[in-house]
Amino acid sequence: xxxxxxxxxxxxxxxxxxxxxxxxxxxxxxxxxxxxxxxxxxxxxxxxxxxxxxxxxxxxxxxxxxxxxxxxxxxxxxxxxxxxxxxxxxxxxxxxxxxxxxxxxxxxxxxxxxxxxxxxxxxxxxxxxxxxxxxx
Numbered sequence: 138x139x140x141x142x143x144x145x146x147x148x149x150x151x152x153x154x155x156x157x158x159x160x161x162x163x164x165x166x167x168x169x170x171x172x173x174x175x176x177x178x179x180x181x182x183x184x185x186x187x188x189x190x191x192x193x194x195x196x197x198x199x200x201x202x203x204x205x206x207x208x209x210x211x212x213x214x215x216x217x218x219x220x221x222x223x224x225x226x227x228x229x230x231x232x233x234x235x236x237x238x239x240x241x242x243x244x245x246x247x248x249x250x251x252x253x254x255x256x257x258x259x260x261x262x263x264x265x266x267x268x269x270x271x272x273x
Contacts, residue, residue, distance in 0.1 A: 216239050241257055
């Protein structure tokens with residue numbers, strides 16, 4: 138089966154290349170996180186062949202500790218995309234800096250009760266309240 142991309146009369150190979158070049162940023166944005174993860178896995182496999190993973194474990198470093206920041210960064214990137222669409226989300230996390238950066242409103246709970254609530258930018262600029270409830 139012979140299919141022509143951009144098979145409209147008058148389109149030639151330069152139109153195909155122009156179309157493909159316009160899609161490159163989208164392709165990079167889509168596959169970059171996976172390529173980083175794949176590169177990390179390949180690196181860990183190579184280190185394992187050279188017994189360097191044993192040295193890492195002896196030093197108290199594990200593979201999940203190396204991969205966790207990549208996964209966390211991807212989760213926060215997706216949360217940012219969801220927020221940009223206007224969809225409401227509920228985020229429960231200990232990393233208050235990231236939560237305040239990715240939300241419009243925030244609340245701090247202590248023993249099941251809300252002890253501090255308000256606009257995220259207001260809470261972020263109130264170090265006394267953050268110190269009192271978050272110990273920062």
